Amino acid sequence: MSLAARVTTLIVAVLAVVGGVIFVVAHYLLGGPPTVDFAAATSGQVNVTMQTDASSDPATVPDHPTWVSYFIKSPASGSWVHTTLFQVPAHTRVNVTILGYDGSTPVRNQVWGQVSGTTGGVADYGGKPVKTVNGWNGPYLIQHTFAIPSLNLSVPVEAGPATCTTGPCTNNQHSTTTFSFMTPAQPGAYRWQCFVPCGLSYLDGNGGPMQTFGYMTGNMQVVS
Amino acid sequence: MPAADGTVADGAGRPEPNHGLRIFLLWLPVALVADLLIWFVWGPHLPPGAMSTSAATQQSAIKIMSVMAAPVMALVLVYGAYALVVWRHREGDDEDGPPIHGNTRVSVTWIGVTSVIVLSLAVFGTVELAGPAGAGAGEGNTPIWRPSGGTPLQVQVIGQQWRWTYRYPQFGGFETTSLMLPVGENVQFNITSLDVIHSFWAYQLGVKADANPDINNVAYTKPEHTGQVQVRCAELCGLWHADMTTVGQVVSLSAFNAWTATARTQLAALTKELPPYTLTYDPNAVAQLGKVFQKAGLSGAGGGFYGSQYPVQP
Numbered sequence: 221m222s223l224a225a226r227v228t229t230l231i232v233a234v235l236a237v238v239g240g241v242i243f244v245v246a247h248y249l250l251g252g253p254p255t256v257d258f259a260a261a262t263s264g265q266v267n268v269t270m271q272t273d274a275s276s277d278p279a280t281v282p283d284h285p286t287w288v289s290y291f292i293k294s295p296a297s298g299s300w301v302h303t304t305l306f307q308v309p310a311h312t313r314v315n316v317t318i319l320g321y322d323g324s325t326p327v328r329n330q331v332w333g334q335v336s337g338t339t340g341g342v343a344d345y346g347g348k349p350v351k352t353v354n355g356w357n358g359p360y361l362i363q364h365t366f367a368i369p370s371l372n373l374s375v376p377v378e379a380g381p382a383t384c385t386t387g388p389c390t391n392n393q394h395s396t397t398t399f400s401f402m403t404p405a406q407p408g409a410y411r412w413q414c415f416v417p418c419g420l421s422y423l424d425g426n427g428g429p430m431q432t433f434g435y436m437t438g439n440m441q442v443v444s
Numbered sequence: 445m446p447a448a449d450g451t452v453a454d455g456a457g458r459p460e461p462n463h464g465l466r467i468f469l470l471w472l473p474v475a476l477v478a479d480l481l482i483w484f485v486w487g488p489h490l491p492p493g494a495m496s497t498s499a500a501t502q503q504s505a506i507k508i509m510s511v512m513a514a515p516v517m518a519l520v521l522v523y524g525a526y527a528l529v530v531w532r533h534r535e536g537d538d539e540d541g542p543p544i545h546g547n548t549r550v551s552v553t554w555i556g557v558t559s560v561i562v563l564s565l566a567v568f569g570t571v572e573l574a575g576p577a578g579a580g581a582g583e584g585n586t587p588i589w590r591p592s593g594g595t596p597l598q599v600q601v602i603g604q605q606w607r608w609t610y611r612y613p614q615f616g617g618f619e620t621t622s623l624m625l626p627v628g629e630n631v632q633f634n635i636t637s638l639d640v641i642h643s644f645w646a647y648q649l650g651v652k653a654d655a656n657p658d659i660n661n662v663a664y665t666k667p668e669h670t671g672q673v674q675v676r677c678a679e680l681c682g683l684w685h686a687d688m689t690t691v692g693q694v695v696s697l698s699a700f701n702a703w704t705a706t707a708r709t710q711l712a713a714l715t716k717e718l719p720p721y722t723l724t725y726d727p728n729a730v731a732q733l734g735k736v737f738q739k740a741g742l743s744g745a746g747g748g749f750y751g752s753q754y755p756v757q758p
């Protein structure tokens with residue numbers, strides 16, 4: 221092989237490896253859903269609004285439109301963002317509203333039918349306080365849970381009156397679950413997840429959306 | 445090389461020194477110092493500590509095995525160093541080593557000593573398992589090594605993606621995310637899972653046992669000191685496997701009794717909704733959950749619910 225050919229081969233090989241590394245690092249850093257920022261607290265409180273949907277509009281969620289999913293409402297633009305990552309200030313009261321646009325899937329472990337870690341130990345279903353919900357039988361039916369295990373926060377989310385399959389949805393056929401909790405003083409990422417095995421068709425209902433950021437699990441980033 | 449008269453001499457004609465004795469004399473102080481350091485300095489800090497009977501026997505077993513292993517390792521290292529220095533290649537010496545075939549004394553010593561070490565460790569290991577009721581390992585549904593004296597405190601450990609919950613059947617069957625244990629009492633963990641395979645690892649207690657769906661895996665221990673217990677999952681179980689932790693507490697018997705009394709009252713409404721206490725919970729036996737899967741056209745939790753672009757996992 222001529223010297224020129226060997227040098228060219230070497231340069232191409234080096235560029236390929238460097239390009240591959242840059243691609244992987246950039247994918248890791250830039251990939252994944254965006255973070256909705258609630259860091260600007262007014263009088264020590266922030267209001268976080270989310271919704272759950274049975275499936276999504278493929279134009280909004282091209283990756284897995286058929287999966288169950290959470291959406292978070294951006295406080296800046298008021299639009300729904302397909303993500304499960306949000307940022308809140310430390311030591312702040314977070315008032316959460318979850319609009320339920322999904323039908324009922326019972327919990328596997330009824331222990332998650334109990335509300336824990338919220339202000340007052342309750343969640344409100346359409347304004348009515350509930351402490352323990354039978355996640356199997358009713359009278360309230362539940363669809364997903366919102367839980368931050370390290371804060372011992374666990375809230376069953378009431379099932380909606382109808383199933384909306386084109387998330388994010390804006391009609392009024394939804395349930396409304398509200399609760400408040402205090403963010404910890406320690407900044408950092410606090411994982412949250414749903415404890416209903418709602419990843420239907422995956423092993424024990426726990427794969428797919430249950431293990432993917434942007435759908436049924438994410439991080440609450442606490443900043444000081 | 446052997447001379448004509450059978451005496452061993454080196455290339456310069458000097459008689460060969462007694463290498464075996466020299467290696468032994470070099471090895472002896474190294475092995476002795478290593479063993480003393482392991483036993484008295486390192487030993488008390490070896491994992492997993494001595495918070496429970498099972499942890500303490502694991503620590504002493506690691507100490508004893510280290511004390512037996514250190515002289516063997518010292519011999520290998522001393523022999524290697526000795527060979528490098530004494531039998532190194534010297535300028536102008538291109539001669540091959542003598543062709544040696546067999547040495548009965550070395551073979552017998554080697555096989556004898558290693559057999560004694562390995563077989564005695566096998567006996568020792570078995571006795572160590574039996575002694576503190578299974579040494580904190582999972583013994584399956586029908587444990588053969590049980591603690592003596594009285595009914596132990598039963599704690600059901602339920603693994604699920606991705607959190608541990610604990611059920612106390614002797615106190616009305618309440619279920620909680622807290623792990624609380626009394627000091628000085630025998631504990632029987634009944635470990636199971638609601639989905640995939642997890643592993644209950646209570647580090648300071650020296651307890652590690654698989655949590656399998658549909659299986660009741662029993663492990664015993666007896667906490668000897670109060671303090672914190674770090675529980676982790678030791679079986680890769682999905683996205684939040686590394687975050688599947690509990691900080692448990694070993695407290696005095698009176699504090700434990702106060703805690704169970706409070707928990708029992710506070711969790712009464714939830715306990716009413718729980719299924720009756722059983723040793724296992726079929727992941728798909730929740731009737732209502734089964735109905736949802738059925739409605740979706742799934743048997744159990746498998747099937748092509750989301751369409752053929754999503755292969756069923758696994």
Ligand SMILES: [Cu+2]
Nearest residue numbers: 364414418436
């Ligand atoms: Cu869910």
Ligand SMILES: [Cu+2]
Nearest residue numbers: 642677681688
């Ligand atoms: Cu696990």
